[in-house]
Amino acid sequence: MDLVWKIAFSQIKGLKIEQARQLIARLGSEEAFFTASENALKALCCMRNDVFEASSRCKLLENARREAEFIIRKGVVPIYFTDGDYPWRLAECADAPLMLYAVGQRGISWNKVISIVGTRNATAYGAGFVKKLVQELASMVDGLVVVSGLAYGIDIIAHRAALEAGVPTVAVLAHGLNTIYPSAHRSTAVEIAKGGGMLVSEYMSDAVVHKGNFLTRNRIVAGLCDCTLVAESAEKGGALVTAHLANCYNREVFALPGRVSDKYSVGCNRLISSNEAVLVNSAEDILQCMNWSERQAGCSQPQLPLAVMTPEQENVAEYLSAMPDGASLNQICASLGMPVHAVSAIMFDMECNGVVTALPGSRYALL
Structure with a gap:
């Protein structure tokens, strides 16, 4: 029940971390907020708020119970702002979310963290x-973590480059963990979760993909990091918003310069000319500016531990064990008598946990 109280408390609209700390200090716990009377809350907090109404708090709890069930069923890791492994850089930001929902490696070493963002229309340059x-x-620094937003263009290029280099990468999503958007990046998302990285979101599982969420999540991309690199950007774009937020958080911002005639270098050139970003030509520029020490030889990256399978996943695994060439999604659904949406979710979880691999034609096989 403790998880339900925390989820519900984290969903109070407009509540910031510092306000949450003060509120908990006055009440004693998140549970007390939901069990106290409306008049008691108004008197204790010396203010009026619609969320104090019993109906509002009941709705928060109802939503939180559903989310807690999803978390337990899907193996999602909730990271609350009072937890020891809540990213400490993000906790310094006044508008940081109270709760994060994650899939992948919870114990990431947030040592040297860089966010790499840019246009969705990335050029070869x-x-x-x-x-x-x-x-x-x-190859130069120890404990590197690459953060981005799993979007088309520079984002996905940064994630895939980190995977290829063997360093953890964190994808900050603008929706709940019941889906992956864009769907074309699903396989990369699975690799991230399996390869010592993390998929993270502030949104509950029932949150739909909404345009405004993408700009809102940029504060997490900026807040998680020591520094932000804008690789390419037109005159306007989400990457520039992330750069602005990083500056507001007193984080270093870098930008890749380009020709004045290049459409997707206009934003970067402007950041540099307005002294909002440091011009970067190479990794050495970042090391020198950030005062990062050289990576020690023989350092290995963390790997995602194996997860315990649910009964439904065990049924799927048992079925696939008799199918050496794999089976299609429809075959699995028909054989186990389960709906497509349920099996799709199960297969995604099993991919993340390294139990199955996706084959062409929506087919799956045991690893």
Whole structure:
């Protein structure tokens, strides 16, 4: 029940971390907020708020119970702002979320963290620079973590470069963990979770994909990191929003310069000319500016521990064990008498846990 109280408390609209700490200090616990009378809350907090109404708090608890069931069923890791492994850099940000929902490696070493963002219309110039930069940083510093947003363009290039270099990468999603958007990046999302990285979101599982969420989540991309690199950006775009937020959080911002005639270098050039970003040509520029020490030889990256399978996953695994060439999603549904949406969710979880692998034609096989 403790998890339900925390989920519900974290969903109080407009509640910031510092306000949450003060409220808990006055009440004694999250549970007390939901069990106290409306008049008691108004008197204790010396204010009026619609959320104090019993109906509002009941609705928060109802939603939280459903989310707790989803978390337990899917093996999602809830990270509350009072937990010891809540990212400490993010906790310094006034508008950080009270709760994060994660899939993957919870115990990431938030040692040297860089967010890499940019246009969804990445050019060969920007893509090549990001790949080379990540590879160089991975070979030069210990404890590197690459953060981005799993979007098309620079985001997915940064994630894949980190995976190729063998360093953890964190994808900050703009929706709940019951889906992956864009769906074309599902396989990369699975690799991230399996490869010592993390998929993380502030949104509950029933949150739909909404345009406004993408800008809102940028504060997490910026807040998790020591520094942010804008690889390419047009005159306007989400990457520039992330850069602005990083500056507001007193984090270092870097930008890749480009020709004045290049559409997707206009934003970066402007950041540099307005002294909102440091011009970067190589990994050495970042190491020098951030005062990061050279990576020690022989360091290995953390790996995601194996997860315990649910009864439904065990049934799927048992069925696939008799299918050496794999089976289609429809075959699995028909054989086990389960709906497509349920089996799709199960297969995604099993991919993340390294139990099955996806084959062409929506087929799956045991690893």
